[in-house]
Amino acid sequence: MKVSVGSNLYTGLAQAFATPDITGLPAWLAVSGKEWPIYEPAVQLAEERSSKLWNQTVDALEKTPATSLSKHEHTYETLFFGKSSSPIWLYECMYTNGRMPGPATFAVEALYKKAGLEINYSELADHAALELTFLAFLTEQEASNTQNSNTWAAAKRLFIKNHAVRWLPNLGRQLSRTEYPAWAALGFLLAAIFEVKRPKPKTARVQSNYPIISQASECNLCGFCIQVCPTQALGIEEDDSTTALWLEPELCIHCNKCERICEQGALSMQDSENNQDPVALIESPRAKCSCCGKPTVSELELNWVAMRLGERPGWLEKCRECR
Ligand code: SF4
Numbered sequence: 411m412k413v414s415v416g417s418n419l420y421t422g423l424a425q426a427f428a429t430p431d432i433t434g435l436p437a438w439l440a441v442s443g444k445e446w447p448i449y450e451p452a453v454q455l456a457e458e459r460s461s462k463l464w465n466q467t468v469d470a471l472e473k474t475p476a477t478s479l480s481k482h483e484h485t486y487e488t489l490f491f492g493k494s495s496s497p498i499w500l501y502e503c504m505y506t507n508g509r510m511p512g513p514a515t516f517a518v519e520a521l522y523k524k525a526g527l528e529i530n531y532s533e534l535a536d537h538a539a540l541e542l543t544f545l546a547f548l549t550e551q552e553a554s555n556t557q558n559s560n561t562w563a564a565a566k567r568l569f570i571k572n573h574a575v576r577w578l579p580n581l582g583r584q585l586s587r588t589e590y591p592a593w594a595a596l597g598f599l600l601a602a603i604f605e606v607k608r609p610k611p612k613t614a615r616v617q618s619n620y621p622i623i624s625q626a627s628e629c630n631l632c633g634f635c636i637q638v639c640p641t642q643a644l645g646i647e648e649d650d651s652t653t654a655l656w657l658e659p660e661l662c663i664h665c666n667k668c669e670r671i672c673e674q675g676a677l678s679m680q681d682s683e684n685n686q687d688p689v690a691l692i693e694s695p696r697a698k699c700s701c702c703g704k705p706t707v708s709e710l711e712l713n714w715v716a717m718r719l720g721e722r723p724g725w726l727e728k729c730r731e732c733r
């Protein structure tokens with residue numbers, strides 16, 4: 411029988427990623443990975459799906475030692491609030507739009523409302539914990555609401571396709587590379603759950619065709635190419651000083667969707683020597699707020715907005731809070 415991702419796995423991950431100041435970290439995070447309530451369901455899925463990533467997930471869970479909640483809270487702040495380096499973002503919009511809040515925030519908010527859920531605004535709607543909680547909710551509705559089971563199943567499939575799968579594997583991969591065993595294990599699990607089986611190209615295309623930024627002056631880092639990429643080969647990464655559009659060549663299936671969506675004509679598919687290492691296709695410095703000095707959007711995006719306005723008014727140089 412095919413094992414599907416149960417609401418207990420989504421709920422467990424949601425609890426771990428929820429902002430500690432709002433809900434507190436779950437008590438189970440303090441025991442060893444093998445004792446976590448998500449361990450057994452993860453092992454079941456790993457046995458059924460049998461992939462390298464699932465093996466890594468089980469291995470990472472089994473190697474996770476017991477760690478106090480206070481240590482986990484400190485690590486949470488380090489990783490997600492960027493206390494000592496740039497943060498790993500827990501918001502979909504930062505991966506697909508490169509700004510916070512972004513269109514993704516409002517899109518998922520609308521879906522929660524459509525499903526009859528109330529939003530209390532203690533966190534942005536596209537926070538990982540909220541998206542995972544929503545998936546747990548959809549899974550439970552699908553299982554318990556026999557009359558409308560197909561409708562809930564379809565809503566879940568669409569949410570995974572249009573939102574979860576576009577960024578949660580990226581978040582998971584970043585975490586899996588960190589030095590903190592518990593968070594690396596959670597990262598592996600997140601990446602494995604939303605792992606996309608790469609479809610085989612339909613025709614014998616030239617496999618060295620990869621996207622490049624051929625017109626750098628035209629790219630405004632709008633993120634459309636990221637949104638249409640079916641395999642998350644493209645992604646935005648941002649720290650305090652730089653916003654970059656990244657390509658993971660290993661994931662690219664040469665479908666050309668990114669080239670077709672780019673209205674700016676900035677991106678094109680070209681034969682290129684590629685050694686499969688992730689590569690920054692374009693980087694932009696981030697603008698600083700003229701008032702408080704905090705980093706705001708990328709200079710490329712700012713220049714594009716100024717060009718569309720036909721001027722560069724003073725307010726544009728300020729962050730949202732200072733305006
Ligand atoms: S390459 Fe095109 S679609 Fe992608 S971020 Fe740049 S302007 Fe947007």
Ligand code: SF4
Nearest residue numbers: 639662663665666668
């Ligand atoms: S060609 Fe297709 S798979 Fe490759 S980066 Fe572009 S959209 Fe993604």
